[in-house]
Structures are given as structure tokens and as C-alpha cells.
Amino acid sequence: MAKQHIISGIDIGNSQVKAIIARFNTDNLTPEILGAGSAPSNGLRKGAVVDMEETVENIRTAVQRAEAMSGNQIKRAYLAVNGLHIRTQISRGVIAVSRADNEISQSDIDRVIQAASVISMPANREIIHVVPRNYIVDGVEYVKNPIGMKGVRLEAEVLIIDGLSPYLRNMAKCVNAVGIEVSGLVYAPLASSLAVLDKNQKEYGVINLDFGGGTSSLAVFEESDMLYSSVLPIGSRHITNDLAVLLRTSIDVAERVKLEHGATSDAEDLRKKSEVDLSKLLGEDNFRLPKKQLVRAIDARVHELFDVVGNELKKIPRGGLLPAGIVLSGGGANLPGIALLAKERFKLPVRIARALHVDGIADIVDDPSFAVAIGLVMWGIQSESEGPKSKGGFSSDNGESFKKLKEWFKNFLP
Secondary structure (H helix, E strand, O other): OOOEEEEEEEEEOOOEEEEEEEEEEOOOOOOEEEEEEEEEOOOEEOOEEOOHHHHHHHHHHHHHHHHHHHOOOOOEEEEEEOOOOOEEEEEEEEEEOOOOOOEOOHHHHHHHHHHHHOOOOOOOEEEEEEEEEEEEEOOEEEEOOOOOOEOOEEEEEEEEEEEEHHHHHHHHHHHHOOOOEEEEEEEHHHHHHHHHOOHHHHHHOEEEEEEOOOOEEEEEEEOOEEEEEEEEOOOHHHHHHHHHHHHOOOHHHHHHHHHHHOOOHHHOOOOOOOEEEOHHHHOOOOOEEEHHHHHHHHHHHHHHHHHHHHHHHHOOOOOOOOOOOEEEEOHHHHOOOHHHHHHHHHOOOEEEOOOOOOEEOHHHHOOHHHHHHHHHHHHHHHHHHHOOOOOOOOOEOOHHHHHHHHHHHHHHOO
């Protein structure tokens, strides 16, 4: 008989904290979303905790809302990490195949990944993931799964994702302060891609652009591997700041204006001389703003983000060469017209993210701002049902790093 499991994920963003509670069973690994909660995030700046007390309260609020909706208590959860402090780099390792008959086994895979993980790193940085990209068996490149093959020399090319230890510790400590054990840290773009990208997209070549609050993240996949990833210092909160300056009002009011009236030029006909009545929002009599002025302010910031994305793609280079196009996730993806603007700018197919292979609350599954939180649940199911992967696709955590993180989590438990 199939046994049911409850699994949770917490995404602490720069503008929102999101918590997801899901259920899956051993026969059917498709998660069913039981509850979701969100709360404003006021304790982070660009992925780093700047106010621990505020962050703890924000997490507690989001968790309580998810628990109330699902009727289940979160005891442990996977935690998303993101921010400008996270970096990626390519590394290679090489070993001699251990068996006398030269057949490559799982222990050889584990050893070569460990060899590739040994890199020079400052004392204040920790490896979050080691993502295997491809293997080389006796000079034959681009082997995806060498287990069972014959060879004398085995090499591995991996993508190492690392971050600043103090930032990772602070995030874990905030979650522990709510009485929740951290099951593992997951790089946010990896989690998001698990939720919103399918196998074919990753094979053909696709960009997952997560338009967050304080930052945006870019992940490029090709031939099922994460080819490149970067965190960008522009988010939807910058649009809010621009509107606050334009309207000479508070951030809270500017955020409401953005959510209720914000759009890009591709969603509006600027030839019409339409106006937006902001009298009620701003508390001023007869305050009307030309729609064109509002749209141009938003367009300028979105174009700036797309320019930065274009520059990042030149580093690979894959501009215009990814057939599966762009998938937009994050809260900023809800901005009307942004998909059309991206399609026009990058000359690629563009769609707004929707979680794939997930059942449950439709409003949550269809909301691109929950992509990372849902991806955390899917990561957890993959980790707990199959164990860490070591053959392409997604990461296997670096063993020593994960042990250290587990020790940190024990120290932070209340």
C-alpha cells in the first residue's frame, strides 16, 4: 500500500515570503498542493538578511497561513537561497576506474564528482550544489550516464554553485527560529526550473527568467544541463521605487498603483489619450495621470532588465539560439504585457510560467510567483524518493558541505 508523505518548501524573497505544503505518495510522485501562504518580506535586501527579527516574523506569518489552509503543521522544509552573493563556476575532476574489469560503477561516479568538487575557495564561502554536466570516458566526451560502460579513465565536468556562509547561516537561523528544521538549501533558479520547465524545453534550449522583487535570476538550460546561471540586481521593486518618485508618494501606495494600473507598452495602446484616476489611492482630489506617463516609467525599468539579460546571454553566447524560448516566472511575470515585450526584445517564444505535473490549488499552480516554492517541494520529493542524483539533470549536494550545513541547522534549533 502506498504511503503518503507531507513535504514543505519555504521561499524567502526580497518582497514576499512564500510557504508551500504538499502531499505525495510512494506510488504517485506528483505532488498535491494542500496549502500555501505568503507574507510581505521586509527583512531582506538583495537576498541577504538585514533584519533578523522582521524576517522571522514574516516567515512565521507565511507558515501559519499555509498551515491553516492545509490543516498540517510544518516541522521541516526545504529552503530556497538566492542573492547577488551566489556565484557559479565550472570545474573538472578525473579518476581511474576502480574495478578490475574496468566497468564504471556508482562509486566511481561519486569519486569523480568529489574530485571535481575540490576547488580553492575562501573560508567564508560554502558549496551549495555540485551539478554534474557531462562525463568523459577515455577521451569520449558528452557522456550523460557512464554507469555500466567500460573505461580506464573517467572525467566529470560539474557546475559548482556556492554562496557566502554567513548569508546561508542567517537564512537557516531565521527558519529555525520559527521551530522548523531545514531539510536542505536549494538554489532558487534550480528549484524554479524543476517546477516550470519540462524535459523537452531543457533538451532543446530554454531560458528561465525569474523576475523577483529585489533581484532577478537567469538560468539557461541546453541538452538537459544547466548551461549558465546568474543573479541580476534588478527586480520589480525597482519599478515600485520609480513610481514612488514619479508620483511623489510612499512605497506602499506606489506598490498598489503598480499592481492595479501597471502595464508595459505592449499591453496598452499609447495612441489613446487615456488617464488613470489615482485620487483615491493618493488621497488627493482630482489626481489624474496620463496612462502613457505611467507605462513609460515601467517600460524603462523592464527594458533595463532585458538589456542586462541580453548582456548575460552574450557571455555564453546563446542570444536568439534557444528554440524553447523564455519562461517568465516570479511576481514580476504578472505585469501585463511583459511577455509580449520580451518576445519583441529577444526574438524568441515567451510564455508565463505555470507549474507542471502538480495537482491541488489551481490559483497557486497558475501563479508564477509561487514557482520557486513549488519547485522546492518537487526537489524534496526527488531527493527523498530517489536520493541525490549523480548522473546529469540536477544536482547532487556536495557531501562534506551538506554535513556542515546540517551541523549549522542543529546549532540554530530553538
